[in-house]
Amino acid sequence: MDEVTFKSDTVLSDVHLYTPNHRHLMVRLNGMGQPVFLSQFKLLWNRDSRTDSGAEGDGRGALLAEETPPSGPGSARPLPGSGHSDATSQVGLGTRLDEDGDLDVERRPPTASDPEPAGPPRDKVHPTILTQEEEDPLADGARESSPRDIVRIEHTMATPLEDVGKQVWRGALLLADYILFQRDLFQGRTVLELGAGTGLASIIAATVARTVYCTDVGADLLAMCQRNIALNGHLTAAGGGVVKVKELDWLRDDLCTDPEVPFSWSQEDVSDLYSHTTILLAAEVFYDDDLTDALFETLSRLAHKLQNACTAILSVEKRLNFTLRHLDVTCEAYDHFRSWLRRLEGLADGRLRFAVERVEASFPQLLVYERIQQLELWKIFVEPVM
Numbered sequence: 383m384d385e386v387t388f389k390s391d392t393v394l395s396d397v398h399l400y401t402p403n404h405r406h407l408m409v410r411l412n413g414m415g416q417p418v419f420l421s422q423f424k425l426l427w428n429r430d431s432r433t434d435s436g437a438e439g440d441g442r443g444a445l446l447a448e449e450t451p452p453s454g455p456g457s458a459r460p461l462p463g464s465g466h467s468d469a470t471s472q473v474g475l476g477t478r479l480d481e482d483g484d485l486d487v488e489r490r491p492p493t494a495s496d497p498e499p500a501g502p503p504r505d506k507v508h509p510t511i512l513t514q515e516e517e518d519p520l521a522d523g524a525r526e527s528s529p530r531d532i533v534r535i536e537h538t539m540a541t542p543l544e545d546v547g548k549q550v551w552r553g554a555l556l557l558a559d560y561i562l563f564q565r566d567l568f569q570g571r572t573v574l575e576l577g578a579g580t581g582l583a584s585i586i587a588a589t590v591a592r593t594v595y596c597t598d599v600g601a602d603l604l605a606m607c608q609r610n611i612a613l614n615g616h617l618t619a620a621g622g623g624v625v626k627v628k629e630l631d632w633l634r635d636d637l638c639t640d641p642e643v644p645f646s647w648s649q650e651d652v653s654d655l656y657s658h659t660t661i662l663l664a665a666e667v668f669y670d671d672d673l674t675d676a677l678f679e680t681l682s683r684l685a686h687k688l689q690n691a692c693t694a695i696l697s698v699e700k701r702l703n704f705t706l707r708h709l710d711v712t713c714e715a716y717d718h719f720r721s722w723l724r725r726l727e728g729l730a731d732g733r734l735r736f737a738v739e740r741v742e743a744s745f746p747q748l749l750v751y752e753r754i755q756q757l758e759l760w761k762i763f764v765e766p767v768m
């Protein structure tokens with residue numbers, strides 16, 4: 383397999399879009415025949431925390447995996463509804479200061495009009511396949527940092543829409559940052575993540591939580607997630623946290639307990655989930671109105687089954703899109719998400735009371751990604767009506 387072609391229906395996470403480097407560590411093909419890459423995300427415990435909205439730089443330095451970006455716009459598109467606004471793009475291509483404070487001017491990516499484009503044609507990516515024995519940028523990074531600083535994540539680079547969970551999304555990094563900032567909140571808790579994708583936020587949660595139920599749908603995705611949990615056992619075991627990868631489909635009313643089905647629930651897990659869960663997480667799962675409906679209905683159903691009051695912590699990226707239908711820039715998926723928050727705000731349905739609060743994204747940034755203004759964090763508090 384020499385090359386990967388981005389088709390017109392390919393979805394590519396911004397986390398991978400703007401990485402300026404040219405090498406990937408491709409580790410295998412997954413069950414769908416998609417190339418799987420290994421990236422390291424470094425936790426910058428000692429760095430001065432950057433708390434602004436990312437205008438200072440794109441902070442790509444700590445995404446140690448070297449990735450070849452698609453060689454220009456149009457070869458792959460971010461999540462539907464993203465529109466991938468100019469404002470967002472500019473942050474990715476912005477200027478930075480080096481360690482001495484000098485202006486670090488970044489070259490623009492090659493374009494089709496370049497007489498001698500430096501890279502491959504814009505509709506192709508040529509992953510450099512590195513083996514562990516050869517020069518391995520990830521291994522260098524790992525040597526420089528203690529394992530406590532490194533989260534290793536297997537992911538794909540680009541997928542069809544139905545496989546978006548195999549990529550890492552900025553919302554997962556924002557949520558992970560919040561967990562790291564609010565470690566006390568998660569200490570010893572039982573946590574449920576919905577639509578966990580690669581499992582990054584669950585892994586971070588499990589560095590302090592007692593049990594994290596890391597859930598999604600699809601055996602191939604869940605297997606990848608399970609591998610990531612294993613890859614980061616050193617992080618979670620240190621605090622005694624356990625991550626359990628399970629299938630939880632928002633389009634189903636029940637949890638699958640058939641032992642023949644991979645990632646199904648044992649009766650003990652179901653009982654533990656309902657008895658002890660107090661925090662629910664979901665990152666970047668609001669991109670399709672039907673799925674958003676299903677997600678909120680699942681949240682409500684779960685909240686009614688949990689024995690304790692709970693808090694749902696949700697990250698969302700307000701993606702702007704120019705639509706022909708409106709002849710204007712809109713953010714329909716985000717608007718639909720906000721309409722659900724308005725419905726829940728102050729709702730008391732007889733048994734439960736809901737309250738909604740936006741969390742300012744001004745907490746320290748320990749992971750490196752573009753914390754653009756459009757990234758938001760919301761909390762929904764659910765407690766019994768007395």
Ligand SMILES: C[S@@+](CC[C@H](N)C(=O)[O-])C[C@H]1O[C@@H](n2cnc3c(N)ncnc32)[C@H](O)[C@@H]1O
Nearest residue numbers: 546547550551554577578579631632633665666
């Ligand atoms: C954009 S990805 C976000 C993944 C991860 N949270 C992140 O931020 O990197 C959306 C996730 O929602 C999951 N999802 C979509 N439909 C679902 C359903 N019906 N039940 C459970 N998860 C679903 C996808 O599999 C995917 O992992």
